[in-house]
Amino acid sequence: MALQLRVYVPPHPLIKHWLGVARDAATPSVLFRSAMTELGRWLTYEAIRDWLPVVETSIETPLGSSAATFINPEIPVAIVPILRAGLALLEGSQALLPLASVYHIGFVRNEETLEPSCYLNKFPESFNAQTRILVSEPMLATGGTMLSAMAELTQRGIDPALVRIISVVAAPQALQKLAEAYPALTIYTATIDEGLNDQGFIVPGLGDAGDRTFGT
Ligand SMILES: O=P(O)(O)OC[C@H]1O[C@H](OP(=O)(O)OP(=O)(O)O)[C@H](O)[C@@H]1O
Numbered sequence: 394m395a396l397q398l399r400v401y402v403p404p405h406p407l408i409k410h411w412l413g414v415a416r417d418a419a420t421p422s423v424l425f426r427s428a429m430t431e432l433g434r435w436l437t438y439e440a441i442r443d444w445l446p447v448v449e450t451s452i453e454t455p456l457g458s459s460a461a462t463f464i465n466p467e468i469p470v471a472i473v474p475i476l477r478a479g480l481a482l483l484e485g486s487q488a489l490l491p492l493a494s495v496y497h498i499g500f501v502r503n504e505e506t507l508e509p510s511c512y513l514n515k516f517p518e519s520f521n522a523q524t525r526i527l528v529s530e531p532m533l534a535t536g537g538t539m540l541s542a543m544a545e546l547t548q549r550g551i552d553p554a555l556v557r558i559i560s561v562v563a564a565p566q567a568l569q570k571l572a573e574a575y576p577a578l579t580i581y582t583a584t585i586d587e588g589l590n591d592q593g594f595i596v597p598g599l600g601d602a603g604d605r606t607f608g609t
């Protein structure tokens with residue numbers, strides 16, 4: 394059977410609540426950051442359910458033996474925030490994955506062509522092929538940034554099937570491109586919006602996630 398991109402919009406009241414706060418144009422930066430941290434936490438909680446590697450063992454309770462399941466410390470887990478806006482979800486993700494390595498990558502879109510360019514890449518030359526990667530990219534607009542980040546990951550040995558993307562607002566254009574290029578991917582997003590305006594912004598979206606996070 395051919396692989397097909399999986400996109401989940403978790404029906405969680407806290408995700409809906411913090412999405413509403415983040416979307417509201419009247420929300421100031423300080424509250425926008427809190428909303429993004431909370432979205433990072435709950436989207437990560439949903440995304441790692443069937444992804445975080447575990448190991449089965451047994452332990453002794455004060456009363457006897459019991460089977461036990463622990464997080465497998467031997468399989469590397471990493472978070473990849475796409476700067477700048479991806480940093481806004483990081484604190485929430487790290488609260489649930491305190492031992493994960495964090496590999497930063499920075500992209501900026503050209504405002505006219507909408508082409509992304511990479512200005513920072515802290516990836517190692519190659520990743521252990523078993524590495525689980527949680528990508529933090531709040532805005533999937535044209536999808537150009539996410540496609541470029543995936544190319545950087547896969548050329549260093551990452552299996553797209555082991556990648557989970559957390560996003561706040563996804564546009565159909567980005568999902569279409571990702572489905573064609575990386576059908577094994579899985580995405581968790583707070584919403585799928587209508588589309589893009591002439592400037593490449595998601596509508597209704599939440600505006601410029603990087604600017605709203607950092608007050609620029
Ligand atoms: O899907 P795309 O069309 O590529 O757009 C999505 C990207 O655009 C924004 O980055 P921006 O260039 O505004 O940089 P910033 O995060 O530093 O604000 C956003 O944070 C995403 O990374």
Ligand SMILES: O=c1cc[nH]c(=O)[nH]1
Binds near residue numbers: 596601
């Ligand atoms: O709507 C959009 C599109 C790209 N990047 C953003 O921050 N917002």
Ligand SMILES: [Mg+2]
Binds near residue numbers: 603
């Ligand atoms: Mg921006």
